Every structure is written in C-alpha cells, then in structure tokens.
Amino acid sequence: MDEFLLATEIVSRLQKKFTAYLCGGCVRDQLLSRTPNDYDIVTSAQPNxxxxxxxxAIEVGMKFGIVCIKYKGKIFEIATFRKDGNYVDGRRPESIEFSDEKEDAKRRDFTINGLFFDPTSKKIIDYVGGEYDIRNKVIRTIGKPQNRFEEDHLRLLRAIRFATQLDFTLDKETWAAVVAMADSIKTVAKERIREEFFKMLMGKNPQQALILMKKSSILYILFPKLFCNDETFDKTVKILNQLRPFTEEALALSAFLSFSYIENKKQTIYICETLKLANKTQKRVLQTLASSEDCASLLDLNIASLKRFLRQSNISDILKIHYANCCINNLxxxxxxxxxxxxxxxxxxxxPTKVINGxxxxxxxxxxGPLYKKILYDVEDQQLLGNIHSYKQATYYVRDKWLQRERIEIEKFEKEKF
Structure with missing residues (x-):
C-alpha cells in the first residue's frame, strides 16, 4: 500500500482519541509536488x-517523546507534541515537556519544516509562516536564527542544504547568523557532518552548496587545506555542476575531491578518514581518483593491462571523472x-574463464608459496592477450616458462653453493 495512505490510516486511528497530523518534511514536499522520503506523525497522545x-512499538526516543511503530510492514515515527528545554551540547535538549501543537511547531528549525497537515480534513496547519516562505522560496528560521543555531549547530549546514536542494534563497537574517556562527560547526560529530554533506552533494545544486559553504567559511572550517587555491575550488564547482545529479555517494565524493586529489593526495585521504566513511566507500573513492589519473596513459598499456583496467567495478565512475577533467581543463x-x-x-x-588453478x-x-599467485596472474595475462585458451595450453606454458625457470634457478644456486 502507498506509504501516504498508511500514514493517513495511522493518523485516523490516533484522531479517534487525540489530535494527530503529518508533520515536517513530508508536508513541505507535498506542497512542492515532491515525493517525500518518509512520513512523520505528531500527536497529542503520549508515548505509552x-x-x-x-x-x-520500538522505543527509540522515549526520552524525547518519540515512538516508532511497525504498521503493515512499514516503520513510522510518531512524536508527541513537545516543548524543548535548554540545549547544552549544541545538538539536543537536556529535557522536554509535553505541550500543544503550537509550542511543537515553534521548537522546529525552519518555517518550511514547521507545518502540519491533517489528511482527514486535508487542511494545512501553519503557526510559523511556512506556507508563505514556501510560496516565496525562502529559507527562514522559526524565531531568532541565533537561538535556532545555538540549539543545534548542524542547522548551519542544513540551512545551506535546504536552500540549494530546493533552489530557495536564504533569508538575510538567517544567512547573517550562518556566517556569524560558522565556527560552531566544529562541535558537530563527523558522522552527522558526513550525512548532511552527502545530502548536499546528492541534491539539486551541489555546486551552489559549495559556493555558500565557502562564503560562510564553513567549507574551510570543515575541510582545512583541502583547496590549495581558488582555481582548484572553481574547478571543483564546475565538475559538480557537470556531473550532477548524483545517484551514488562514492561518485559525488570523488567529484568533490577530484581536483584536490591532484594537488594534495595526503590531504584528500585525510578528509576521507575524518568523514568516517565506510571502508568500502573510502576504498572506492580513492581507487576512482587514482585510476582517473591513470586514464592519461591508457594508450601506452598492452592489451592485458588495458583489459584489467577496464574491468574495474567502478570503471563508469573513473571515466566520468576523467572526462569531466578533460572538459574543464580543455584536454x-x-x-x-x-x-x-x-x-x-x-x-x-x-x-576469461580460469583454465588452471592452484x-x-x-x-x-x-x-x-607466493609463486602460485605470480603464475596464475601470468596465465591470466596470456588469456587476456589471446595466447592461451585451454587447460592444455596453460600447462604447457607453465612447464616451459615457470618450471624451467625454477630448475635453472635451483641449478644456479647449487653451483654457487659448492
């Protein structure tokens, strides 16, 4: 069943005794004719x-009045209307108290995310001016920007991400606060930075996100020494613009790091490590960057080496990065x-199908010993070159080249020994 219909059923069941709405991003996305990633629900019902x-129910956030339920095979998050206490760590409130829908709306980050929708009456409930800002394509905090950003420092990045992802402009006061408080981004956990940063890269305008990050100084706070000069930065903006939209995180990050990798490989590797990438993702990104440089010498490879190069699982990413580099540098x-x-x-x-094994x-x-690996690699090379096609040919080749070589080496050793 459609996820929206399931969410509507949940709201309807809650509304038999309580107030309940859809809330946040799903309401915003519906008004923008976008498909929501998920449907969150808010209610006057308390967790129990x-x-x-x-x-x-899955008790994932009972302390904050949040319960996850499994409904007809889908997981939905239901939160109780609440008012947040003081924020002490730039991330989450130290306490909450259950409240009403108005207080709940006012505690949220941006006006576009502070809307409620009643799927039963099909009405928007707006206490923060979110509809107005959506119509005018503006990102504005709910209440004073400084207060919202002090509560959760990641909102500095989220402001930029929403503006570029939705193709909105940042309200002047909100933007001024982003610039003034940019240094606060240092306190945010790398894992949260990574998640938000990838959403920027995978969004509609990753190149614009990078420009805003630079203008606010957040770029250099998060990635110090990554861009050696303005030319490298400008080329990075161009490659993001050329290859967007990205459907895979590895390619998006490879594009972001491509020109910096050429200038400073160690710093690029350091960035991958500080973002705490999964080992598989980091390996793929670094392999893509290294192999895209190797594309410059493809014409010099023999057939076997060329085939090995072309059969890399990420060859599509490699060639996309190489092609973009050629376009941008006029190569x-x-x-x-x-x-x-x-x-x-x-x-x-x-x-080629293996014709011989260990x-x-x-x-x-x-x-x-280690000789096995060398021989099998050599035999496969001969297959790739078209010189070996069968088990019989492989055994002749090994006897003639490798076993004969071993005998010669042994005889030479025995002579030198005595």
Missing part, C-alpha cells in the same frame, strides 16, 4: 498511549574515447 493503540579526450571504444570491443573478453599447479610439482 501510542503504544496502547498500536501494540507493536584531449583521446584516452577517454579509446577507453569507450575498447569497452565495446572487449566487453566479452574482460573476464590444485593444477600442485599436481604439476610447483612448490607451494
């Missing part, structure tokens, strides 16, 4: 009362065109 209604696209032609030409020959080498009398 929510649990009594739905029976199956020849000869290697890029050669790679594309070679992919078509050798598409069926990049992963057990075969053992039966042939090859001594166990």
């Amino acid at each position: 009362e929510i649990k009594e209604i739905f029976h199956v 020849s696209k000869e290697n890029y065109n050669f790679a594309q032609q070679s992919l078509q030409k050798y598409s069926d020959d990049l992963f 057990n075969d080498l053992k039966e042939m009398g090859v001594p166990p």
Whole structure:
C-alpha cells in the first residue's frame, strides 16, 4: 500500500482519541509536488498511549517523546507534541515537556519544516509562516536564527542544504547568523557532518552548496587545506555542476575531491578518514581518483593491462571523472574515447574463464608459496592477450616458462653453493 495512505490510516486511528497530523518534511514536499522520503506523525497522545493503540512499538526516543511503530510492514515515527528545554551540547535538549501543537511547531528549525497537515480534513496547519516562505522560496528560521543555531549547530549546514536542494534563497537574517556562527560547526560529530554533506552533494545544486559553504567559511572550517587555491575550488564547482545529479555517494565524493586529489593526495585521504566513511566507500573513492589519473596513459598499456583496467567495478565512475577533467581543463579526450571504444570491443573478453588453478599447479610439482599467485596472474595475462585458451595450453606454458625457470634457478644456486 502507498506509504501516504498508511500514514493517513495511522493518523485516523490516533484522531479517534487525540489530535494527530503529518508533520515536517513530508508536508513541505507535498506542497512542492515532491515525493517525500518518509512520513512523520505528531500527536497529542503520549508515548505509552501510542503504544496502547498500536501494540507493536520500538522505543527509540522515549526520552524525547518519540515512538516508532511497525504498521503493515512499514516503520513510522510518531512524536508527541513537545516543548524543548535548554540545549547544552549544541545538538539536543537536556529535557522536554509535553505541550500543544503550537509550542511543537515553534521548537522546529525552519518555517518550511514547521507545518502540519491533517489528511482527514486535508487542511494545512501553519503557526510559523511556512506556507508563505514556501510560496516565496525562502529559507527562514522559526524565531531568532541565533537561538535556532545555538540549539543545534548542524542547522548551519542544513540551512545551506535546504536552500540549494530546493533552489530557495536564504533569508538575510538567517544567512547573517550562518556566517556569524560558522565556527560552531566544529562541535558537530563527523558522522552527522558526513550525512548532511552527502545530502548536499546528492541534491539539486551541489555546486551552489559549495559556493555558500565557502562564503560562510564553513567549507574551510570543515575541510582545512583541502583547496590549495581558488582555481582548484572553481574547478571543483564546475565538475559538480557537470556531473550532477548524483545517484551514488562514492561518485559525488570523488567529484568533490577530484581536483584536490591532484594537488594534495595526503590531504584528500585525510578528509576521507575524518568523514568516517565506510571502508568500502573510502576504498572506492580513492581507487576512482587514482585510476582517473591513470586514464592519461591508457594508450601506452598492452592489451592485458588495458583489459584489467577496464574491468574495474567502478570503471563508469573513473571515466566520468576523467572526462569531466578533460572538459574543464580543455584536454584531449583521446584516452577517454579509446577507453569507450575498447569497452565495446572487449566487453566479452574482460573476464576469461580460469583454465588452471592452484590444485593444477600442485599436481604439476610447483612448490607451494607466493609463486602460485605470480603464475596464475601470468596465465591470466596470456588469456587476456589471446595466447592461451585451454587447460592444455596453460600447462604447457607453465612447464616451459615457470618450471624451467625454477630448475635453472635451483641449478644456479647449487653451483654457487659448492
């Protein structure tokens, strides 16, 4: 069933005894004719009362009046109307108290996220001027910007992200506070920074997000020494603009780091580590950046090395980064065109079926050890070159080249020994 219909059913069940609405981003997205990522629900029912209604509940945020329920196979977050206490760590309130819908709306970050929607009556409930700001495409905090940003320092980045993701402008007072309080972003956990930053890169205008981050100084606070000069920054803006929209985080981050990697590889690796990327993502990003540089020498590779290069799982990312680099730096696209032609030409020959393995080498009398790996790699090279097609050819090749070489080395050692 459609997630919106499920959320509507949940609201309807709550409304039999309590006030309940859809809230936040899903209301904003519906007004903008965007498909919401999820549907959050807010209600006057308190957590224990929510649990009594739905029976199956996950206590993930009871301290903050939040309960997750599983309804017809989907997980929904239900929050009780609340008023936040003092924020002591620039992230979350030290206490909350249950309140009414007006107080709940006023505690939220931006007006566009402070709307409620009653799916039963199909009415928008707006206590913060969110509808007006959506119509005028403005990002504005609810209440004084400084207060909202002091409560949660990540909101500095979220302001930029919403503005560029939705193609809105930042209210002057809100923007002034972002600039004035930029240094506060240092207190935010790297994991939260990473999540928000990736949303920027994956959004509609990642290049504009980067420009606003620079203007506010947040860029250099988060990524000191990453951009050696304005030229590197300008090229980064261009590559983000050229390759957007991104559907994969690894490619988005590779684009963001591509020109900085050329200038300062160690600093780029450091940025990957400080963002606390998953090992798989970090490995893919660094491999993409290194291999995109190697594209410049593709014409010098033999067929076997070329095929190995082309069969990398991230070859699409590699060639996209290389092509964008050529366009931005006005370089020849000869290697890029050669790679594309070679992919078509050798598409069926990049992963030849193994014709020999370690057990075969053992039966042939090859001594166990690192030599196995060298021989098997060499045999596959010969397959990629088109010189070996069968087990018989492989065994002849190993006997002639590798076993003969080993005998010669042993005889040489024995002579020198005595």
